[in-house]
Amino acid sequence: xxxxxxxxxxxxxxxxxxxxxxxxxxxxxxxxxxxxxxxxxxxxxxxxxxxxxxxxxxxxxxxxxxxxxxxxxxxxxx
Amino acid sequence: xxxxxxxxxxxxxxxxxxxxxxxxxxxxxxxxxxxxxxxxxxxxxxxxxxxxxxxxxxxxxxxxxxxxxxxxxxxxxxxxxxxxxxxxxxxxxxxxxxxxxxxxxxxxxxxxxxxxxxxxxxxxxxxxxxxxxxxxxxxxxxxxxxxxxxxxxxxxxxxxxxxxxxxxxxxxxxxxxxxxxxxxxxxxxxxxxxxxxxxxxxxxxxxxxxxxxxxxxxxxxxxxxxxxxxxxxxxxxxxxxxxxxxxxxxxxxxxxxxxxxxxxxxxxxxxxxxxxxxxxxxxxxxxxxxxxxxxxxxxxxxxxxxxxxxxxxxxxxxxxxxxxxxxxxxxxxxxxxxxxxxxxxxx
Numbered sequence: 001x002x003x004x005x006x007x008x009x010x011x012x013x014x015x016x017x018x019x020x021x022x023x024x025x026x027x028x029x030x031x032x033x034x035x036x037x038x039x040x041x042x043x044x045x046x047x048x049x050x051x052x053x054x055x056x057x058x059x060x061x062x063x064x065x066x067x068x069x070x071x072x073x074x075x076x077x078x
Numbered sequence: 079x080x081x082x083x084x085x086x087x088x089x090x091x092x093x094x095x096x097x098x099x100x101x102x103x104x105x106x107x108x109x110x111x112x113x114x115x116x117x118x119x120x121x122x123x124x125x126x127x128x129x130x131x132x133x134x135x136x137x138x139x140x141x142x143x144x145x146x147x148x149x150x151x152x153x154x155x156x157x158x159x160x161x162x163x164x165x166x167x168x169x170x171x172x173x174x175x176x177x178x179x180x181x182x183x184x185x186x187x188x189x190x191x192x193x194x195x196x197x198x199x200x201x202x203x204x205x206x207x208x209x210x211x212x213x214x215x216x217x218x219x220x221x222x223x224x225x226x227x228x229x230x231x232x233x234x235x236x237x238x239x240x241x242x243x244x245x246x247x248x249x250x251x252x253x254x255x256x257x258x259x260x261x262x263x264x265x266x267x268x269x270x271x272x273x274x275x276x277x278x279x280x281x282x283x284x285x286x287x288x289x290x291x292x293x294x295x296x297x298x299x300x301x302x303x304x305x306x307x308x309x310x311x312x313x314x315x316x317x318x319x320x321x322x323x324x325x326x327x328x329x330x331x332x333x334x335x336x337x338x339x340x341x342x343x344x345x346x347x348x349x350x351x352x353x354x355x356x357x358x359x360x361x362x363x364x365x366x367x368x369x370x371x372x373x374x375x376x377x378x379x380x381x382x383x384x385x386x387x388x389x390x391x392x393x394x395x396x397x398x399x400x401x402x403x404x405x406x407x408x409x410x411x412x413x414x415x416x417x418x419x420x421x422x423x424x425x
Contacts, residue, residue, distance in 0.1 A: 011345050013315070015113055015136055019153050042136070049139040054148050 007036040010067065014042040018050045025056060025074050032074045033059065043068050081249040082106045082196040083231075084187055087149060088285055089137025091278045092202030092234060095269050097145050099233040100200050103250040107200070109149040110190060111138040112183050114158045115314050116287045137279040144275065154186065155311050162288065163307045167219075170209060172294035174286060177216055184224035191229065198229040198244045204266075205235045205259040214238070214259075234258045234266075287318060292425045296322050299424045303327060312346070316364070319343065321385070322424040325377055329367030330424070333385050347402050353382045356407060357395035360386025369400075376410060383412035 007024050009017035017038045024034050036047065047070050048058050055076030062069045085097040087109035097107050142149035161182045165175030180203075187199045205214045217239060221230045228243040236245065236255035245252040258265050270278060287293040296317045301307045303324070316332055319339050324330040331353075334340040340362040346352075351365035363382045370378060375398060383394035389412050399405040 015111075015117075015138075015151050016153070018136070018139070019113060019151050022151060046136045046139055049136065049143055050149070050151075053139065053142045053146075 003033065004071070005032060005034045007034055009036050009038045009040075009043070011039055013040045014046050017043045018046050021047060021070075021072065022050065022054075025054075025072065028074050030074055030077045034072045034074070036070050036072065038068045038070070039066055041068070043070070047072070080104065080106050081198070081244070082108070083198050083200050083244070084191055084194075084196050085109050085147070085200045086183060086187055086202070087111050087138045087141050088202070089139075089141055089279055090202065090285065091263075091266050091270060091275075092204060092207075094141045094144065094202070094275060094278060095266060095273065096200050096202040096233045097141075097147065098273050098275075099254070099256070100231075100250060101145065101147075103254060105250060107145065107147050108196075109138070109142045109145070109147050110187055111149055111151045112154050112158075112186065113151060114179075114286070115155045115311050116162075118285050118287060141278075150190070152186070152190075154182075157186075158182070159309065162309075170289065172289055172291050173297055174288040174294070176208065176289075177219070179286075180220050181223045184220055184226050184230055188224055188226040188229065191226075197249060198231055198242070199226055200231050200233055202234060203232045205238050207259075207261055231255075287314075293317055296424050299324065299330075303330070312349075316343075316346070316366075320361075320364075323381060323418070323422045324424055325381065325419075325422050326374070329365055329370060329374060329378070331378055331381060332364040332366060333382060334361040334363070347399065349401065351401065352399045353379055354397050354399075355383060355386040355388065355394060356397050357393075358383075358386045358388030358391065360388065360394075360396075375408070379408050379410040380413045381418065383410055384415070384418065386412070388412060 005024060005028065007020050009020045017036065017040060021034065021036050051058050051072055057073045057075050059071040059073050083100055083105050085093060085107050087093045101107050139149060161175055161178050165178040167177040170176050184199060191199055203212050205212060221227055231242045231244050232239065234256050235258050237257035238259055241252055244250050300309065300313060319342055320335055321333040322330060323333065332343065334343050343362045343364055346364055351370060353363040361382065365378055379396045382396060386394060388394035392411060393409050394412055395407055395409050397405060397407050
């Protein structure tokens with residue numbers, strides 16, 4: 001997991017966390033793994049939805065106190 | 079050859095229907111959604127406790143999923159400032175620069191189309207549905223001033239407008255386009271039923287805070303008191319939250335109305351002077367302005383105490399913090415309701 005790219009989206013409200021994830025993913029090659037940490041509960045629905053429609057995978061999602069942490073794999077180059 | 083169109087997706091019903099209509103023509107559609115900072119979507123739902131109980135979803139993402147299309151969400155906060163501050167076509171009923179906004183967004187979509195080798199742009203606009211930006215006489219203005227010209231197709235009302243290039247070139251069949259007009263939502267609801275869409279958002283003008291009178295008053299107050307028309311993202315976020323009370327030109331109080339807002343405002347403790355009740359349950363208050371002098375601090379605390387559980391107490395203890403650096407406790411007598419000058423309240 002040493003190549004995981006970190007995105008800090010704490011304190012940002014939707015859709016900013018999704019935009020941060022999108023902008024990061026767009027710069028990565030297929031197969032890249034991004035971990036995004038959020039505090040907006042809306043990301044629980046928005047990040048999986050964004051991944052589904054854009055052809056990427058949520059490898060894991062976890063809630064630790066007030067933080068929501070997603071591990072996302074870039075599956076599509078489109 | 080499969081043609082490609084980008085659809086402006088607001089998350090409402092009209093853009094959903096327009097995109098589906100074009101998909102049915104065999105056109106490959108992708109969505110684009112612009113984040114201006116003034117969007118009602120998401121933010122306020124996340125902030126207030128009463129809204130936290132609602133199902134949380136971003137309607138633009140949801141629409142894209144219903145359509146099975148990709149959605150590109152684009153941050154235009156910085157560029158959009160000029161649209162809000164200097165609208166060439168003026169404002170609507172409030173500080174909503176709807177016509178300039180539409181021109182700007184279609185222009186951005188046109189740039190995107192050129193960069194990504196797409197063929198044309200579609201929107202869910204309907205003639206006469208909204209004042210100004212969707213009046214028939216302004217539709218050509220949007221097309222020309224955005225630079226999109228005849229690459230802008232409005233499928234829901236195309237039959238009321240001159241044919242566009244996608245229609246003339248046969249990329250779509252003009253006969254399959256529609257002739258909706260006016261404020262009635264019935265044709266859209268019938269078409270939604272025909273397409274099998276049962277669950278959809280009903281914003282119809284309610285997707286932007288700038289159309290809200292109370293919000294616009296707060297933005298104008300911000301500009302008036304700073305002596306210049308400018309803003310940062312945090313400014314316009316904070317205008318969405320709390321009671322805004324300005325007892326003097328020197329400072330404004332942003333007082334949380336409930337727990338969710340207190341949690342949200344807590345994120346600004348390092349940037350603002352703050353006041354929080356100690357002896358009674360109560361709100362967190364942000365103080366926007368210069369360093370408070372002792373008299374101003376007493377007043378700010380007495381106002382905050384007014385909105386706490388200690389409003390009827392003889393004395394309320396509060397904690398004042400200056401950007402989390404210097405803190406001290408104070409005792410005040412809460413203001414009575416009639417002591418709060420209605421002119422202080424910005425709404």
